Amino acid sequence: MQVRDAMTRDVRVANAHETIEQAAKLMAGLDAGALPVGDNNRLVGMITDRDIALRAIGEGKGPQTKVHEVMTSDVKYCFDDQEIEEVTRNMGDVQLRRLPVVDRDKRLVGILSLGDIALVTTNGSAGKALSGISRPGGEHSQSA
16 A cells, blocks of 8 residues: 555645744644645645744744744655555554655645554554654653
C-alpha cells in the first residue's frame, strides 16, 4: 500500500510569518498538535505544540512571536508514492509521529500520521514505529 492510500489530504498550513498565537488557534480548531509551515508556496518547516511550549513559552517568548522563530526547519517528509512499510520504518528510526507528504514535484499533498497508518494496516507497522519513536529518553526521562 502506498502513502497516498492512507494519508490525510485536507492539510492546513501555517504561514511562517504569522504568530504562534495564530498557529496555536489553528491547531486548537483542528485538534492537531502539528502543522506544516509554508512560505511562498514552499514547505519550509513544521510547528508543533511542543515547539510552542518549549521554544517559545519556555524561553519567555510571547504570543506575537513569529512561527519561523520557533518552528523546526529541518523538515522530514515522504513521497505520496512510497510504500507505507518503508515510511513507517523511517518514522520509527527518526522518531516522528507524523510526516508531511509531497508529490514528486515536492508540492505538499497531505500528511501521514501513525493514526492514519493504524487505520489502514493490519500488520502492526504503526505499533512498530511507535515503539521506535517512544524509546526511553536520557537522564531526565519520565519513563525511567
